[in-house]
Amino acid sequence: MSQKKMPEVGLGLWKIAPEDCAQSVYDAISVGYRHLDSACDYGNEKQVGEGIKRAIEDGLCTRDDLWITSKLWNTYHAKEHVKPALERTLSDLGLDYLDLYLIHFPIAQQFVPFETRYPPEWFYEPDAAEPKMEFAKVPLAETWQAMEALVDDGLTREIGVCNYNSALLMDLMNYASVKPYALQIESHPYLTQEKLIKLAKGFGLKVTAFSPLGALSYLELNMAEQNESVLVQEAVKAAAARTGKTEAQVVLRWNVQRGCAIIPKSSKLHRLKENLDIFDFSLNDDEMQAISALNANKRFNDPGDFCQAAFNTHCPIYD
Template identity: 65%
Template structure:
């Protein structure tokens, strides 16, 4: 990694609000120093409580932590980027972000924080037919406002999530401050080898979200039970060979191919297990796991926006 970011982070998406503070505290105790948050997750206030308690108890200092958050779609207009960043900083009870990312290359109509926060996807959830309302904000304008956050000392590094190769090329053509990170969905069913190679060629580090694949999506009805990678033959063979769990093999595969990973769990034993990746997969094992690729994307706005938010809005097709 070009940055000082720990390669294994703790993902905060879908952690229930009532569990978040205690979960974050447990994660610090388990050894996590990298926390991946976002305004849209709706639990940054509770995450802040957990981190503050960990620091008050002397378990960790702010300097030892790497905290990432993300700019939500409704705050893309340059006038609203700093407002969104400061709200997340206040919620997390910190003075700066180690990394701040554009969450999606999707600009939506602004919703004031006092009206609804987090704003989520639809402009007016009380409308007869709630829909997303795109905003006419070019990505280069949002990026310039992200650069201003660095210059004001609110953010140390900036980057993007869910960009495709065309958008990465475009970003590198105008960025004054180069992106430090590209965060994308990646696992053995969606290896994204060309996109990862492109990012590395540009000197951009890569974080893989959903490194276990379908596991994050069962409860959302965005994956079928048969799509679990934990039972895939090459994963199980490697797990048996190394005396590790299938989940540890999947996470090790992600690390070994040069990406950071951000697994999520609320169980302390799983937290420790997900950090215990000090083993090496062979080239044969790595290749066998990579050969599982189906280009299967679970987190696809082209699918879920129409189903959930009444708006067809693909970004990968």
């Protein structure tokens, strides 16, 4: 087990174009980021590795300074595919080990060989007349057991899960021999997830909030509207005015202050700096409560919605 702690702010690498990714990683490390959140499915792990390599070669950091997370894709859930999937990720990243490896979704899909398509994404056969997702009969307990073996093999220091609900998390804690280190979930002021976060922390897990700025992560995917931005809310604007910080910094601070790590994404240098600069102020209790009160259980990243729309397959994982 690692004695290192996951930094509270990391760089989320989802949707950073491969051609921009190496420089974004290098820039992030240069301004102080030490936590990088990657995944096979993001399709840019080779470029992430290039950025890491250059940063280390230039003396900006050592490997041990960095916390690198990646994720097991849905098509690799069967026990015989878990280790090769991580080995491919390590090869792409140019690393000997990860700090944290997560099950990306509690969704098992049919295996797609690396040589057929990598990353395999959601469709089983994209060129079929009516392409769709194809599920595999792999219990999550089998996948977790294979994840535990990765720790024993020294390929990752910690393991954890993404996008689990409370029932799945409670079930996991009943069969896990190696306890999960972290739960990563969508969480922002419109989706506070307080019950799930309280449960995870009660089990001793770290919680990472992805899409911590809510709708801003989804505008370019047409999965959110501009008017759904939490940054225009009066509670956020008032806190920004009092603290002299930006609305985005207030929202990020809210998540960190309630005990979550965050992984905002940006490829712009000034935004990278801004997103990291949230430790010289605090929100007061009234501000924390007012921002939390914006909760509307509004989920932007919901397979129950986007899988039907984009992949012709009904695939809800939240009720």
